[in-house]
Amino acid sequence: MMNKWLFRIHRWVGAVVGLFFLMWCLSGLVLVYHPFPNVDERDLQARMEPLPDSLPAVDSVAKRLPEGAAAKVRTVTVRRFQGQTLFDFETKDTTYTLCADSAEVRRPVTAETIRNVARRWVDAPIARIDTLHSRDQWIMYSRYLDEMPIAKCYFDDAAGHELYISIRTGEVLQFTDRSSRLWAYVGAIPHKFYLPILRRDNDVWIRSLTTGGVVALIAVLTGIIVGLIMLRRNRKARGKLGSPYKKAWLKAHHVTGLTFGLVLIGFAFSGAMALQRIPEWIIRTHGDYRVSDTKMRGKSLPLSAYTDYRAVRQLHPEVRQIVWNHFRDVPIYDVTTDTASFSLDASTPELHPLQLSPATVEKAISALHKDESFTVSQIDRYEEYYISRWTALPLPAYKVMVDNADRTRYYVDPATGNFRHLNRARMAKKWVFSGLHYFNIRWLVERPTLWTIAIWVACLGGAFVSFSGVWINLKRLRRKSKKRRA
Template sequence: MRWLHKVLGTVCAPLFLLWLISGGVMIFCSFPRLGDKDLPLQDTLAASAALPSEATLQAKLQPGEELTALALTTHCGEPVWRVETSEGGYLWHADSLLTTATASVPEAWYEQYASRFSSAPIVAVDTIRHIDTWTPYPRVKKDLPLYRYRFDDPEGTYLYLSSQTGDAVQFCTRSERIGASCGTIPHMFYYWWLRQNRTVWLWVISIFASLAVIAAFTGLYLGIRLYLRMWRRTKRLRSPYKRQKTLHWHLVGGVIFGLSLTLFALSGVMSLYDLPSWIVPQHETETKRKEAQQVEAPQLGRSDMYDYRLLLDLGGVQQITWRSYGGHPYYEVQRHGQLESWDALGEAPQPLHLTEEDIKAKLTPVLGTADMQIELMDHYDNYYASLNDKYELPIYRISAQDKESSRLYISPTTGETRYYSLNGRVKKWLYPFCHNLRIGFFAEHPTLRIICMLVLVLGGLVVSVSGVVLGFRYLSRVIRRAKSRRSKNKR
């Protein structure tokens, strides 16, 4: 085992050094994302008497054609209906309901839309024909080629637009790119040439992380065994390498931080995979998750619903999407760059608030049981916790007595659902807790979490830096011995 640790440690110590330094950066700098930066820049819908009623929209569909999604929005500055049915998708002009070409984006639109993101002049427009460093996600491939706009501003802004839809895909500044270059990119191997093929990327991460788990665990085992031997001999817990400083600090640091390094590497690889069913059995986890989070078909023309056109009187409305939760219709409204949910029932718009009856109506057929405990939670717990305080509170927490021991968290104002089986909850203790300490306690004490994370990072650096030095010495000895053997053979 000592030889195994020596070989794997030589290989993995530089990896741990890379992961720890970049992980320390990630505590303070995340990978740039578009997020909701584009929402305030989208066009506003104007109230119009020419907008059709829901009955007219329903009549536009062919007999037997089922509506699956509906939104009143804008496309390249023009108000349109985005319609999805059992027969396909359509884009209709808002007033006339005439079909428009979905792929048609006027050339002038790209620069006009890009100029909304910055008042600075555009210095260059690049055509990106493959995912690059700042768009490393496979889902972006459907938007290729991308148009990258570079602005002459102090922030060094990049904007990526989809050539297929004209929508924004990514927005990042120079400081965000520098932070990601030192943090997320080396930590998660977000190199565009590797991310081109997600399967290869997964294999590379998995192999390196698995070797790191073995290296850290064998080192922890050897360190504890060595200390136990010293205890039996001297009745004192002391390092036998007092004069060999590098070995001494590697041993001390490894015993103290070896478990955290092992769990760090293990949780890193497990973040990419589900927890095996032989550890915690799963029965219908994926089916229940999909059904619990499934978007229900919109409901049109109900007599107890008010006219959707009243929503436009709220002002600043950019998009209206028809939604339903457990048979309860509501509107998701993008307004002044913010997403709001408005109850569709009644005589006038009112903010949505789902009741326990709505929750049961949705979940009883999904979970196959009405035996569930519903509570309105006003604090984070270990499975619903945000490190940047972005998760909604209060939130419905539902615990069901089914085969999966299902736990769900449902927003009373949007219906957004998070589903965890017992298998999923066990995995959350491995990742993210063992990787970035994301649990309820640390979510409510963020400063303490940062201190603990930095202590673990610094302790891991002691182990990895000393490991790099020891690995270099080991390789030097191996090379010298190989040269010595060659010289003897020549004689």
């Protein structure tokens, strides 16, 4: 009786989810080479206006902040927009933007501003400009909601460029062309359920992805059990191991289903867990699940701790933007030029490239883990939990191992202060999602050819299992339809 129900569950659940699994496998292959379109940081850098030769002291600008606001400033940014030098003073609750010249008033973002920004991005006539008050297909992320309304510029060019600009700030938010949109329609959009109707509610989107993964997992698990039952029956009946099916499609589905079953379990399970934490009843987290940048870097430093920022302009005439940052008691300038981004140690007038010392990192970890012992070492090669298939992570880096129940570890880039934080739950999530879904495993990532072969074989094998299951069900429905008509 149990076997009969397993067959039925696999048949009907597989019939429903087969097309989705086929879509996931094929769109996943596309996604490897064509991610969801997004504005490139290098394009943003290249199109930023350069800072002028003449710049005021930051203290003189900070004096114009409302009373009491200067003491609450966390970050300062100096940039150029619409021919004006602007200082952004960011506090916990708001951002104050002031012109470098106290006699100037910040120019508002107008229709002409939008057109001027658009012309800097595409050398083609602007066909039209629409105003968006809600998400469309290419404005998927929640961070865009604060930027509404958004101007969408259509260009009359062969590539079909479309540019999204915040009407509030004039910032470019998204940039697509006809090719990137086409690849997204057959890759990222179906694979990640990137549909505006789902993305309007983040909880609904997460539940949809999780439910799809769970249903797919049920189809695969019941399929493997049914496949093994049929192997056992065949061995009992004929005394040999093999598929009992004579028909080509049934036999192919049976053999490939067992061959790629574990791969499909990995895809389905990791898909269901993509946006979920490892449950606390499986791996308990004693400390913070995530460590924010603010916690690691510590309280912001007073402006007096920084050497004169105008020395950056003298050292790098091509500078586009300077951000006041810090790592504990080390003042830092994060510098953006037209071609690069880097960090400078702002504690001395020489402005050396940032190189955090082990003692500085130890001070940060001591503040986060007051009563726990830890070790700091330097690594010069990638490790299993410090490697990425998509991004070349910086080396050398500091590796911090904390002796606690969470097995906490950090990887800190000494050249920027950026870091990665992991604990037992996050390390498990690396295997549950990134490892199973994208084969983001050091042994494979360090062998790109083998990684490519593995992902292609897995996706095409999974696609064939799904397609053959769908085809068998279609043939079964056709036979039943003929019988009813007869």
